[in-house]
Structure formats: C-alpha cells, structure tokens
Amino acid sequence: xxxxxxxxxxxxxxxxxxxxxxxxxxxxxxxxxxxxxxxxxxxxxxxxxxxxxxxxxxxxxxxxxxxxxxxxxxxxxxxxxxxxxxxxxxxxxxxxxxxxxxxxxxxxxxxxxxxxxxxxxxxxxxxxxxxxxxxxxxxxxxxxxxxxxxxxxxxxxxxxxxxxxxxxxxxxxxxxxxxxxxxxxxxxxx
Ligand code: AR6
Numbered sequence: 091x092x093x094x095x096x097x098x099x100x101x102x103x104x105x106x107x108x109x110x111x112x113x114x115x116x117x118x119x120x121x122x123x124x125x126x127x128x129x130x131x132x133x134x135x136x137x138x139x140x141x142x143x144x145x146x147x148x149x150x151x152x153x154x155x156x157x158x159x160x161x162x163x164x165x166x167x168x169x170x171x172x173x174x175x176x177x178x179x180x181x182x183x184x185x186x187x188x189x190x191x192x193x194x195x196x197x198x199x200x201x202x203x204x205x206x207x208x209x210x211x212x213x214x215x216x217x218x219x220x221x222x223x224x225x226x227x228x229x230x231x232x233x234x235x236x237x238x239x240x241x242x243x244x245x246x247x248x249x250x251x252x253x254x255x256x257x258x259x260x261x262x263x264x265x266x267x268x269x270x271x272x273x274x275x276x277x278x279x280x
Pocket of ligand 1: 105106107108118119120124125126127128129130131132175211212213214215216217218219220249250251252255
C-alpha cells in the first residue's frame with residue numbers, strides 16, 4: 091500500500107528487510123552494537139562481516155534513541171542505519187519518547203548522508219517487547235511529523251514481518267487520512 095505526504099512516498103511492505111533495496115535500511119540494534127537476533131541477526135547474516143567490523147570501531151556504541159551508520163556489506167542497500175529502540179518496561183519509562191527519537195535519529199542521519207529512501211522494521215516490537223499497536227502509533231507519528239518539513243527523502247518504507255503488523259499499519263495510516271491534511275492514498279495494492 092502506498093501513501094504520499096508532501097514530496098515523500100510512504101510504502102508498506104510485508105517481508106524481510108534484508109531483501110529491500112532502499113538506499114538505507116534501518117537495523118533494530120542494541121546499544122553495544124553487538125549482533126543479536128531478529129532484524130539485527132538477519133542484517134549481519136545477509137550483509138556479511140564488514141558490518142560488524144565497522145560497528146566495533148564506533149566508540150560509545152549507540153545509546154537508546156540515537157542512530158549510527160555503517161556500510162551495508164552485501165545487502166542491496168547502500169547504508170545500514172543502526173538505531174536502538176527502548177526495551178518495553180510497562181510504558182512509564184519514557185518508552186514512547188525514546189522510540190520516537192530512534193525513528194527521528196535514523197531519518198536525520200539518512201538526510202545528512204544524502205540518502206533518498208529508507209526502510210524501517212517495527213523497532214522494539216520483537217525482543218524488546220514493545221506492544222505492536224502502541225509502537226505503530228509512535229512510528230507513524232514520528233515519521234509523518236518529520237515529513238512535514240523539507241526533506242531529501244523521497245521514499246519511506248515500513249517493512250512488516252507479519253501479516254498482522256502489516257494490517258495494523260494499514261489501518262492506522264488509513265485512519266490518519268482523515269486527520270492529516272497532506273496525506274493521501276496513492277495505491278491500494280502491496
Ligand atoms: N525483516 C523485517 N522485520 C523483521 C525481521 C526481518 N528479517 N526479523 C524480525 N522482524 P527485533 P527489537 C520483526 O527483535 O525488538 C536483537 O537481538 C520482528 O517480528 O528484531 O528492537 C538486537 O540485537 C519485530 O516485529 O528488534 C537487540 O538486542 C521487529 O522486526 C534487540 O534484538 C523487531 O524485532 C532489539 O529488539
């Protein structure tokens with residue numbers, strides 16, 4: 091499904107983020123930038139050892155809510171943007187703020203590097219336990235908020251692993267059509 095907001099297309103895609111040919115793909119990393127499971131495991135497995143080698147050179151790792159970038163190794167993307175969402179602790183530990191900040195930091199970094207397309211997984215909703223629905227609302231608010239401003243980004247892709255997450259994003263974006271004056275539906279098909 092495709093939407094348009096100002097100059098940028100927002101696309102929903104169901105599948106594996108390592109197969110997406112966006113200029114930047116976002117990794118759901120941890121603060122130590124140590125390879126883990128989920129999206130992170132898949133990115134290092136498919137992208138090869140050059141990504142972890144570069145992660146190890148980054149002093150201070152990547153605090154929660156921030157982002158750093160590395161080569162994409164053998165992935166079809168040009169760059170991997172590693173960002174760290176919060177671990178869900180019940181909702182009163184600034185999780186929403188930190189999750190929004192993880193999305194924003196990745197968008198700013200992509201822009202700084204002149205990248206025009208970026209693909210996000212559903213940050214924090216796997217090993218970090220953030221409830222999918224709340225996380226979807228935060229992700230869309232952060233991205234749509236960012237796209238109100240001048241940007242070099244021409245495409246933002248939300249890559250959802252499950253049909254359930256895809257449907258969640260679809261429903262939420264359709265609801266936003268009513269309240270977001272600059273958002274419009276481009277195409278219904280995936
Ligand atoms: N492509 C797209 N989405 C995926 C893929 C994939 N290949 N694999 C899983 N997902 P997670 P987190 C979905 O756990 O919660 C790692 O160990 C998955 O279904 O990857 O931010 C890191 O090293 C879920 O909806 O990230 C960290 O320690 C979403 O991606 C920690 O996990 C995020 O799940 C980060 O946890």
